[in-house]
Amino acid sequence: MSRMDDVIVIGGGVIGCSIAYQLAGRGLAVTVLERGRLGGEATAAAAGMLGAQAEMDETGPLFQLSRWSRSLFPQLAEELGALTGIGIGLVREGLLHLAVDEAQEQELRARAALQRAAGETAAWLDAAEAVRLEPALSRELRGALYLPSDGQVEAPQLARALAAGAALRGARLREYAQAQELLVERGRVVGVLTDDGPRYAERVVAAAGVWSGRLLSGIGAELPLAPVKGECFSVLASPGLLRRTLFTPGCYIVPKAGGRLVVGATMQPGSYDRRVSLAGIAGLMQTAQRLLPAIGEAEWERAWSGLRPQSADGLPYLGAVPGYEGLYVAAGHYRNGILLAPATGVWLAALVAGGPAEAAELLAREERQRPGAGSWAAACQAERLGAEAALG
Numbered sequence: 001m002s003r004m005d006d007v008i009v010i011g012g013g014v015i016g017c018s019i020a021y022q023l024a025g026r027g028l029a030v031t032v033l034e035r036g037r038l039g040g041e042a043t044a045a046a047a048g049m050l051g052a053q054a055e056m057d058e059t060g061p062l063f064q065l066s067r068w069s070r071s072l073f074p075q076l077a078e079e080l081g082a083l084t085g086i087g088i089g090l091v092r093e094g095l096l097h098l099a100v101d102e103a104q105e106q107e108l109r110a111r112a113a114l115q116r117a118a119g120e121t122a123a124w125l126d127a128a129e130a131v132r133l134e135p136a137l138s139r140e141l142r143g144a145l146y147l148p149s150d151g152q153v154e155a156p157q158l159a160r161a162l163a164a165g166a167a168l169r170g171a172r173l174r175e176y177a178q179a180q181e182l183l184v185e186r187g188r189v190v191g192v193l194t195d196d197g198p199r200y201a202e203r204v205v206a207a208a209g210v211w212s213g214r215l216l217s218g219i220g221a222e223l224p225l226a227p228v229k230g231e232c233f234s235v236l237a238s239p240g241l242l243r244r245t246l247f248t249p250g251c252y253i254v255p256k257a258g259g260r261l262v263v264g265a266t267m268q269p270g271s272y273d274r275r276v277s278l279a280g281i282a283g284l285m286q287t288a289q290r291l292l293p294a295i296g297e298a299e300w301e302r303a304w305s306g307l308r309p310q311s312a313d314g315l316p317y318l319g320a321v322p323g324y325e326g327l328y329v330a331a332g333h334y335r336n337g338i339l340l341a342p343a344t345g346v347w348l349a350a351l352v353a354g355g356p357a358e359a360a361e362l363l364a365r366e367e368r369q370r371p372g373a374g375s376w377a378a379a380c381q382a383e384r385l386g387a388e389a390a391l392g
């Protein structure tokens with residue numbers, strides 16, 4: 001049986017759920033097609049840090065987009081809590097980006113200066129100050145970039161709350177519903193072929209994480225995305241052992257409620273193989289112990305992995321797919337999809353429901369508050385895909 005929606009969102013990860021939540025809030029008839037469980041893929045693997053921008057170019061587009069998205073969290077947490085009763089676990093404890101050798105120390109000192117210049121409350125701490133903040137830290141540290149305003153959320157709860165919020169606003173969420181291909185008529189995307197037959201919509205948003213490229217390649221549009229596998233584990237430590245997230249290029253340790261510590265970071269590009277390797281987890285444990293020696297005494301919980309959707313230039317694709325009327329994409333959030341989910345939802349809803357004029361007004365508003373704040377939009381637009389005019 002065929003049905004007509006205003007918008008079909010393909011993919012029920014944190015990105016698809018955030019877009020559906022915003023679109024449904026505007027009164028549009030929205031259906032989310034998720035081939036597995038909502039929030040069951042990359043979103044389920046995420047540590048929920050809102051400060052991965054510590055790795056970014058502080059003057060670049062990702063920094064600006066991250067900053068905007070992070071600023072949306074407090075209100076979103078309140079709104080979702082009131083609407084759904086689900087807490088997203090937003091905590092404001094900052095992030096310590098640790099330097100373990102001289103090169104990292106120099107780099108982080110320079111970043112602290114740049115972040116301060118960009119108006120962030122970043123500070124460089126020497127080793128003694130860092131250990132004062134977190135007494136369980138290794139004494140081998142050289143120091144830390146401290147980002148007090150970062151914080152974290154519970155990624156699966158965020159996805160669950162966005163999905164529940166979208167449903168309460170009228171969106172239909174279909175689990176175990178695979179989008180097999182996009183339906184195109186004379187250059188216009190008119191719907192999606194599902195296992196149950198065609199489903200028609202005015203507009204379609206591809207938000208299928210790293211699998212978005214496969215969907216678009218079916219209609220001849222190229223979306224260069226690659227999986228970067230991350231392996232993680234969690235342990236139960238004594239509550240209070242660690243209060244702030246620890247971050248180095250090789251490992252992060254994120255303190256969660258009840259003494260749980262989430263450890264992750266191994267980066268294996270190019271593999272869709274989600275199996276967890278013993279060698280990867282053992283290596284991660286060794287690195288974690290060098291940062292936080294007491295982690296070796298904690299109680300083992302579980303190990304898992306996930307695929308980060310990486311784009312060619314490291315920026316997400318956000319916007320209208322060139323050459324295909326009615327088709328939008330929101331994918332390629334790489335290691336920052338939890339952080340970027342609120343802004344992605346607001347932006348895509350403005351574009352899809354309000355059109356380019358409303359989206360431009362949104363950016364202009366940001367720019368008026370802080371010059372340069374809207375610079376991410378041009379860098380992240382899907383137009384950079386350079387796809388040729390649609391066939392079909």
Ligand SMILES: Cc1cc2nc3c(=O)[nH]c(=O)nc-3n(C[C@H](O)[C@H](O)[C@H](O)COP(=O)(O)OP(=O)(O)OC[C@H]3O[C@@H](n4cnc5c(N)ncnc54)[C@H](O)[C@@H]3O)c2cc1C
Pocket residue numbers: 010011012013014015016033034035036037038039040041042043044045046047048049050052177178179180207208209210211212215229230231232264265305306307308309330331332333334335336337338339340
């Ligand atoms: C180990 C790890 C740690 C991370 N830590 C952080 C962090 O601390 N902070 C942060 O901000 N980000 C983090 N990330 C990144 C973040 O998890 C991702 O950027 C984000 O989850 C991407 O969301 P998504 O909705 O695009 O993708 P996904 O969550 O993968 O969702 C895509 C969904 O689309 C569905 N799908 C695919 N194809 C189809 C189809 N044909 N039809 C229907 N459905 C389909 C999939 O089943 C999936 O559920 C981490 C990622 C990993 C792997």
